[in-house]
Amino acid sequence: DQQVKQNSPSLSVQEGRISILNCDYTNSMFDYFLWYKKYPAEGPTFLISISSIKDKNEDGRFTVFLNKSAKHLSLHIVPSQPGDSAVYFCAAAQGGKLIFGQGTELSVKP
Amino acid sequence: AAGVIQSPRHLIKEKRETATLKCYPIPRHDTVYWYQQGPGQDPQFLISFYEKMQSDKGSIPDRFSAQQFSDYHSELNMSSLELGDSALYFCASSTGLAGPTGELFFGEGSRLTVL
Numbered sequence: 001d002q003q004v005k006q007n008s009p010s011l012s013v014q015e016g017r018i019s020i021l022n023c024d025y026t027n028s029m030f031d032y033f034l035w036y037k038k039y040p041a042e043g044p045t046f047l048i049s050i051s052s053i054k055d056k057n058e059d060g061r062f063t064v065f066l067n068k069s070a071k072h073l074s075l076h077i078v079p080s081q082p083g084d085s086a087v088y089f090c091a092a093a094q095g096g097k098l099i100f101g102q103g104t105e106l107s108v109k110p
Numbered sequence: 111a112a113g114v115i116q117s118p119r120h121l122i123k124e125k126r127e128t129a130t131l132k133c134y135p136i137p138r139h140d141t142v143y144w145y146q147q148g149p150g151q152d153p154q155f156l157i158s159f160y161e162k163m164q165s166d167k168g169s170i171p172d173r174f175s176a177q178q179f180s181d182y183h184s185e186l187n188m189s190s191l192e193l194g195d196s197a198l199y200f201c202a203s204s205t206g207l208a209g210p211t212g213e214l215f216f217g218e219g220s221r222l223t224v225l
Contacts, residue, residue: 004152034213043114043200043216044153089152097143097166098214100152 006101023090114217135203
C-alpha cells in the first residue's frame with residue numbers, strides 16, 4: 001500500500017520556466033513532509049520541508065505547497081535550471097522514519 | 111564537511127551468500143537509518159538506530175540484521191542472499207529521533223548485486 005504517491009514518473013521543462021512536481025498521500029496523520037533530490041550515483045539530498053501547520057514554505061527558487069484537505073503537496077521550482085535535472089522524492093515523516101514516494105525524474109532542457 | 115560514508119560502494123555476491131554493509135554517520139549524529147531502493151522503486155525504510163538501540167523497524171527481512179556500535183557506525187548484515195536483494199542500500203544519519211522533522215543526511219549508497 002503506497003502511502004505517498006508521485007503519479008508522474010517524469011517531467012520535462014524548458015529552462016527558465018516553472019517546474020511543478022506533485023505528491024499525494026493517504027495518511028491524514030502525517031504532519032511533516034520533505035522533498036529530496038537525487039542525482040545518479042548519489043544519495044538523496046534534502047531540499048525543502050513543510051510542517052502540516054503551514055500551507056507554504058519558500059526557499060529561494062523552491063516553494064512547497066501543502067493542501068491538507070486534499071492530502072496533496074507540490075514542489076515549485078522557478079525558474080528551472082538545467083542543473084535541477086534529477087529525481088525528486090516526496091517523503092512523509094512518520095515517527096523515526098521517512099516514507100518516500102516513487103520519485104519524479106525532472107529534465108530541464110536548455 | 112564530513113558526510114555519511116558507506117562501504118563498500120559496490121558489492122557482488124552469489125545467491126545464498128552473506129553480505130555486510132557499513133555506514134559511518136556524520137560526526138555527532140547519533141541516529142542511523144537504513145533504506146533499500148530496488149530498481150525503479152522508491153527507497154523503503156528498513157531499520158533505524160538511536161544511541162545504539164533499535165528505534166524503529168520497517169520492511170526488513172528476517173534474513174537481515176543490523177546494529178549500531180559504540181562509535182555510532184552501523185552495519186547491515188544480509189544472509190541467504192536472494193536475487194531480489196539486489197538493490198541500492200542507503201544509510202542516513204541525523205541527530206536524535208526527531209531526525210525527520212529536520213532532515214536526514216544520506217550516504218551515496220551501496221549497490222548490492224546478487225547473481
